[in-house]
Amino acid sequence: MPGDLQQPEQQAAPPAGSRLRRVLRAGAQTPGREEADLIAQEVPVALEYNGISHATLLATPHDLEDFAFGFSYTEGIIRSARDIYGVDIVDGPQGFIVQIDMASACQNQLKLRRRSLAGRSGCGLCGIESLDEVRRELPALPAQQGALSARAISSAVDQLRSLQPLHLATGATHAAGWADRDGNIQCVREDVGRHNALDKLIGHLIRSSMDPSQGIAVISSRASFEMVQKAAAAGIPALVAVSAPTSYAVQLADELNILLAGFARSSLFTVYSHPEYLSTPGNTP
CATH class of the missing domain: 3.10.20.10 (Ubiquitin-like (UB roll))
Known part of the structure; x- marks a missing residue:
């Protein structure tokens, strides 16, 4: 029967936030076999x-x-x-x-x-x-006319994919990363909950005395209303999601002066709020 699996000493330790478990691999035309698998902790x-x-x-x-x-x-x-x-x-x-x-x-x-x-x-x-x-009273962030580039956003998205050890091992977690204005990812946090991942990232930023306003937040999930609200509360002027935003998220991004982008994959993304923040708006998808 599948169950918790003790980690053999000779194997590398699993990523923090995961556990090894013995599972049964099976299929309609495949003989079942037991093997070790990593699962994310919740x-x-x-x-x-x-x-x-x-x-x-x-x-x-x-x-x-x-x-x-x-x-x-x-x-x-x-x-x-x-x-x-x-x-x-x-x-x-x-x-x-x-x-x-x-x-x-x-x-x-x-x-x-x-x-x-x-x-x-x-x-x-x-x-x-x-x-x-539901909605907090937050001041709109300072406008960022022409302060960001499409190249920096695409670069940050590309880097995020390889900086998620827990997701790569388990396939069950979200990530939130913060990149500088050149698109270089400085830190990434993971969690089974997308809101938790963003909170962990913001917590790291303020503990490290980093300036959230000088960069871009990239998230591996959809962009919901509260993800935009958390970014605004932290002073992050741009939120880029690999999936879609919601209508309430777009409305809030409009009002709080946050560049909101979704469907960020490969070198393409869709800007829903404040495209004027891009230094090359003609190159936006």
């Missing part, structure tokens, strides 16, 4: 702020400190990375508890963005208690 991750439970989401238990910072920042709970004094990660029998020690001045923001204690990896809005909480 576990409950509970966030606690100053000892108070706030939300539980399903996530990949890797880069959880980045996740704590990014989620807190894009949710408007903290104002900067300096508002978090420390993060402790507790591995419990049912999942992980991320204990966040933050400035007491942020307690009110925590109450305003309070969620229920259950969430899903595929939906960034699970647990929101009313329609008024």
